[in-house]
Amino acid sequence: MTTHMGQSAFEASVVEPESATGARYCVFYGRELLLDFQSREPCLLDGGAIRFLAPEPVTRLFLGYWQGTPCYAVELDRESPLEAPQLTQGSLYHLLGRVDDALFALAGNAQQLLAWARDNRFCGRCGETMDYHTSERARTCAPCEMSIYPSIAPCIITLVSRGEELLLARNANFPGEMFSTLAGFIEVGESVEDCLRREVKEEVGVDVGEMRYFGSQPWPFPNQLMLGFFAEYSGGDIVCEDEEIAEAHWFRPDDLPTIPPRHSIAGQLIRHHVALHEGRPV
Ligand SMILES: [Zn+2]
Numbered sequence: 496m497t498t499h500m501g502q503s504a505f506e507a508s509v510v511e512p513e514s515a516t517g518a519r520y521c522v523f524y525g526r527e528l529l530l531d532f533q534s535r536e537p538c539l540l541d542g543g544a545i546r547f548l549a550p551e552p553v554t555r556l557f558l559g560y561w562q563g564t565p566c567y568a569v570e571l572d573r574e575s576p577l578e579a580p581q582l583t584q585g586s587l588y589h590l591l592g593r594v595d596d597a598l599f600a601l602a603g604n605a606q607q608l609l610a611w612a613r614d615n616r617f618c619g620r621c622g623e624t625m626d627y628h629t630s631e632r633a634r635t636c637a638p639c640e641m642s643i644y645p646s647i648a649p650c651i652i653t654l655v656s657r658g659e660e661l662l663l664a665r666n667a668n669f670p671g672e673m674f675s676t677l678a679g680f681i682e683v684g685e686s687v688e689d690c691l692r693r694e695v696k697e698e699v700g701v702d703v704g705e706m707r708y709f710g711s712q713p714w715p716f717p718n719q720l721m722l723g724f725f726a727e728y729s730g731g732d733i734v735c736e737d738e739e740i741a742e743a744h745w746f747r748p749d750d751l752p753t754i755p756p757r758h759s760i761a762g763q764l765i766r767h768h769v770a771l772h773e774g775r776p777v
Pocket residue numbers: 618619620621622623636637638639640641
């Protein structure tokens with residue numbers, strides 16, 4: 496399995512150490528990530544680098560330990576000017592493919608937890624201010640005892656195949672000529688398998704039979720967990736859903752269009768299938 500290797504570099508925890516000496520910080524200025532491309536780990540700033548950043552942190556969350564070092568997510572007030580010419584401001588997309596999977600996952604984790612903290616300052620049931628739970632990743636409301644945990648949105652992502660051929664689609668809402676696998680959100684009350692069959696049928700009109708789990712990938716845009724599957728075609732002709740799919744075709748492994756990069760699970764599903772059919776190690 497190639498997905499999400501190296502995750503062991505990070506150990507999540509909500510219990511802050513007594514001393515933050517040597518701590519590293521994943522810093523967002525509003526929604527923009529601050530990056531130091533002089534560093535091997537551009538999204539992890541040290542205490543010295545952030546001490547003189549003018550805006551006060553609006554949120555500071557302990558994330559856990561990155562390679563044994565305490566690590567925090569920090570959101571700075573976007574209303575205050577930022578004086579840090581050595582730092583680049585960028586979205587998480589700037590990091591994709593430029594750092595290893597574990598470090599990218601850590602930055603994604605930081606962004607999602609800051610968004611969760613920002614969106615749950617007040618109790619949705621009674622309106623009181625929410626506190627942080629001392630030992631769990633949760634915000635709690637003392638008066639009504641409600642707890643809110645960070646939410647993730649599970650999605651299926653699937654490569655449909657017919658023998659060696661792959662069914663790939665071009666999304667109507669993304670620019671460029673890239674063809675990719677099919678994906679969709681799992682709905683309330685739906686099984687993973689039912690979701691996969693429904694999404695494939697809705698998006699390209701075909702039926703699938705056998706499905707095989709491949710692996711998963713957190714995808715923090717904004718909070719998906721992608722569950723990757725291979726699925727075998729079992730019938731029907733390609734009929735694209737107009738709003739979402741611009742075009743979809745069967746492709747042979749030796750005649751592929753532009754496909755997603757290998758750091759995405761879509762790219763990995765496609766390369767895995769191709770390698771299998773070419774008899775190469777995967
Ligand atoms: Zn409440």
